[in-house]
Amino acid sequence: MEVIHLDHSAIPTIKEEHVMAIGFFDGVHLGHQKLLDEARDLAERKGCKFSVMTFSPHPSEVIRKDSDFQYLMTLPQKVAKMERLGVDTLFITKFDLNFASLQPTEFVQQYIRDINVCHVVVGFDFTFGFKAQGNTELLKRECSNEPWGVSIIPKKKCDEEKISSTRLRSMVKAGDFSSIPECLGEYYSIRVKIGVQKTSCHYTVHTDPKITLPASGIYDVEVRTPQGMRYGLLQVHEEKGFELSVLSPLGYSKDGYEMMFIGRSRKAKGKTIERMEEIVYG
Numbered sequence: 001m002e003v004i005h006l007d008h009s010a011i012p013t014i015k016e017e018h019v020m021a022i023g024f025f026d027g028v029h030l031g032h033q034k035l036l037d038e039a040r041d042l043a044e045r046k047g048c049k050f051s052v053m054t055f056s057p058h059p060s061e062v063i064r065k066d067s068d069f070q071y072l073m074t075l076p077q078k079v080a081k082m083e084r085l086g087v088d089t090l091f092i093t094k095f096d097l098n099f100a101s102l103q104p105t106e107f108v109q110q111y112i113r114d115i116n117v118c119h120v121v122v123g124f125d126f127t128f129g130f131k132a133q134g135n136t137e138l139l140k141r142e143c144s145n146e147p148w149g150v151s152i153i154p155k156k157k158c159d160e161e162k163i164s165s166t167r168l169r170s171m172v173k174a175g176d177f178s179s180i181p182e183c184l185g186e187y188y189s190i191r192v193k194i195g196v197q198k199t200s201c202h203y204t205v206h207t208d209p210k211i212t213l214p215a216s217g218i219y220d221v222e223v224r225t226p227q228g229m230r231y232g233l234l235q236v237h238e239e240k241g242f243e244l245s246v247l248s249p250l251g252y253s254k255d256g257y258e259m260m261f262i263g264r265s266r267k268a269k270g271k272t273i274e275r276m277e278e279i280v281y282g
């Protein structure tokens with residue numbers, strides 16, 4: 001997969017035509033995946049490349065100056081997931097105040113027409129342009145006299161409610177992981193690094209400070225190590241970061257580990273995780 005960083009001041013020439021899906025896609029949940037699947041199928045039928053345009057950082061950080069904005073995934077995680085989904089070209093457009101002030105028609109001209117897009121795929125509630133004034137109706141009007149077309153993907157729901165990144169963030173924050181695989185298509189996972197190894201199987205761990213974390217409590221987790229998966233208990237403290245206990249040591253990994261949240265640990269209720277064997281084996 002080719003990754004192209006787009007900056008207002010330098011938009012490259014793209015020679016080959018491509019079908020492009022547009023959106024922020026935090027978490028790349030099952031609503032996003034439905035949209036991306038349609039874009040990939042269409043690109044295949046048209047015999048052209050499949051591209052995705054995403055933005056960085058999140059518009060909330062720039063427009064609402066929300067410096068505490070918490071993501072479901074880091075940009076490298078998003079890049080890796082897009083690659084797994086068969087994306088040929090990923091455009092990462094720098095979202096700054098200059099870019100945010102583009103009128104919807106200017107965005108269409110510079111970021112769709114001028115980069116050789118032959119078809120755009122967006123969801124039913126996609127918005128774009130200054131003050132989010134552009135919507136799917138405007139996109140359809142804009143392309144009516146153009147060689148490129150637009151597909152609008154209907155709402156994908158879970159439990160009668162739209163699957164959304166905002167909803168997933170709330171579930172994670174509440175420590176409610178029960179419906180997450182139905183919305184995300186997999187367990188919620190974060191990348192962690194070891195801080196201090198307290199004993200052979202007990203560690204303090206840390207993660208990217210911009211990543212959404214669950215409320216304090218003890219969670220069942222699975223950690224992917226070079227030697228395979230390890231079951232563990234993660235204790236999230238209110239202020240003091242978190243601690244991980246596993247049944248056998250993690251083994252060395254320079255880049256850290258992927259840790260999946262299974263759910264709140266019922267067995268660990270009211271306990272601390274130092275004595276993990278007692279919690280696990282009763």
Ligand SMILES: Cc1cc2nc3c(=O)[nH]c(=O)nc-3n(C[C@H](O)[C@H](O)[C@H](O)COP(=O)(O)O)c2cc1C
Pocket residue numbers: 022023024025059063099100101102103107125126127128129130131132
């Ligand atoms: C050119 C452009 C300008 C934008 N300007 C604004 C803005 O002024 N205010 C705002 O809230 N969002 C703005 N956005 C963000 C969009 O409303 C929207 O969040 C973004 O296009 C990602 O779409 P998605 O949230 O459906 O994934 C802009 C987006 C684009 C592409």
Ligand SMILES: Nc1ncnc2c1ncn2[C@@H]1O[C@H](COP(=O)(O)OP(=O)(O)OP(=O)(O)O)[C@@H](O)[C@H]1O
Pocket residue numbers: 022023024025026031032034035121122123124125126153154155156157162163164165166167
């Ligand atoms: N459940 C869904 N069904 C269909 N399309 C969706 C769904 N969720 C998002 N999309 C579409 O995917 C693209 C990316 O959307 P976006 O990143 O805003 O996701 P979101 O889950 O709606 O996020 P947020 O909760 O932050 O608004 C947009 O074109 C949007 O319309």
